[in-house]
Amino acid sequence: MTTVETYATLDDAARAMGSDAAYLAGGTLLMRAVNEGNAPDRLVRLNNPNPKEFRSSGDKLILGAGLTMAGVLSLRELDFLHPVARVIGGPQIRNMATVVGNLFAEHPYGDFATALLALGAQVVPVGQGSPRPVEDIFRDRSRVGLISSVEFHRPRDPRAFGFLKVSRVKPKGVSVLSIAALLPREGGRIRGARIAFGAMGATPLRSAGAERALEGQSLDATSIDRAAAAAIEGLDPPTDQIASAWYRREVAGVHLKRLLTGMERI
Numbered sequence: 001m002t003t004v005e006t007y008a009t010l011d012d013a014a015r016a017m018g019s020d021a022a023y024l025a026g027g028t029l030l031m032r033a034v035n036e037g038n039a040p041d042r043l044v045r046l047n048n049p050n051p052k053e054f055r056s057s058g059d060k061l062i063l064g065a066g067l068t069m070a071g072v073l074s075l076r077e078l079d080f081l082h083p084v085a086r087v088i089g090g091p092q093i094r095n096m097a098t099v100v101g102n103l104f105a106e107h108p109y110g111d112f113a114t115a116l117l118a119l120g121a122q123v124v125p126v127g128q129g130s131p132r133p134v135e136d137i138f139r140d141r142s143r144v145g146l147i148s149s150v151e152f153h154r155p156r157d158p159r160a161f162g163f164l165k166v167s168r169v170k171p172k173g174v175s176v177l178s179i180a181a182l183l184p185r186e187g188g189r190i191r192g193a194r195i196a197f198g199a200m201g202a203t204p205l206r207s208a209g210a211e212r213a214l215e216g217q218s219l220d221a222t223s224i225d226r227a228a229a230a231a232i233e234g235l236d237p238p239t240d241q242i243a244s245a246w247y248r249r250e251v252a253g254v255h256l257k258r259l260l261t262g263m264e265r266i
């Protein structure tokens with residue numbers, strides 16, 4: 001049987017955690033596990049997570065652990081992320097699903113986590129620990145501990161960020177794949193390309209091939225074709241009920257080309 005414990009602060013909740021406990025955020029995944037009898041023995045939650053938790057410091061954006069997809073959509077400062085939050089589940093899911101919870105969502109979920117990977121986001125652990133790249137969570141989710149917030153820098157030009165979700169059921173179906181691209185430009189050249197794919201591995205993954213093809217180039221038909229041809233390098237797509245690994249491999253470059261072509265005109 002699963003028991004639920006409620007605490008006033010994240011620090012209290014962190015102290016109560018142990019190997020037999022999971023932190024209950026929006027519960028869109030954990031409550032399903034409860035219903036299916038697969039939940040941990042103890043669920044730890046807060047009595048009053050602030051759903052609008054958000055602050056900024058200069059160009060640094062800080063999203064608190066309680067911020068939901070609906071919360072993201074309500075914030076003008078996060079407008080470049082609205083296309084990401086908008087395609088996660090239906091309205092009921094978006095009202096409950098948190099940004100931090102998305103980092104722990106297993107394949108094929110993790111559309112927002114894919115965007116955070118492209119943005120080079122870091123997670124801030126509860127307590128004194130220093131921020132760690134989201135890749136650390138993907139490497140071993142069981143050893144991460146409680147997270148208080150996720151932070152990243154707002155792209156200098158928000159149009160340097162692009163996102164595409166490919167699903168069979170629109171607008172809220174599960175991803176065949178999702179792609180997030182951060183392509184900052186200096187003097188017309190891409191500096192610091194980050195291309196992340198969702199549903200193309202057990203966790204969101206960066207496409208080393210596409211990033212290499214774009215770095216230092218201008219975003220044009222030639223560099224886009226090269227990136228599309230190299231898209232699959234660094235990815236490890238699984239087969240599931242949505243699509244086979246073969247299909248995902250075949251279409252990854254096609255969809256990357258579509259996304260990048262739409263970003264070309266800035």
Ligand SMILES: Cc1cc2nc3c(=O)[nH]c(=O)nc-3n(C[C@H](O)[C@H](O)[C@H](O)COP(=O)(O)OP(=O)(O)OC[C@H]3O[C@@H](n4cnc5c(N)ncnc54)[C@H](O)[C@@H]3O)c2cc1C
Pocket residue numbers: 022023024025026027028029030031032065087088089090093096097098099100101102103104105108109110111112145146147148172173174175
């Ligand atoms: C019908 C349906 C449709 C969905 N559609 C999509 C979709 O289109 N795209 C998509 O990406 N996802 C989708 N999801 C998955 C899910 O809703 C999201 O991934 C959501 O963001 C998970 O967040 P949550 O707050 O509900 O997590 P919870 O269920 O509360 O928790 C999930 C995991 O995250 C951990 N966790 C949460 N917060 C913290 C924290 N602060 N520190 C440490 N660990 C934490 C929990 O302990 C747990 O292990 C869908 C789910 C359902 C049921």
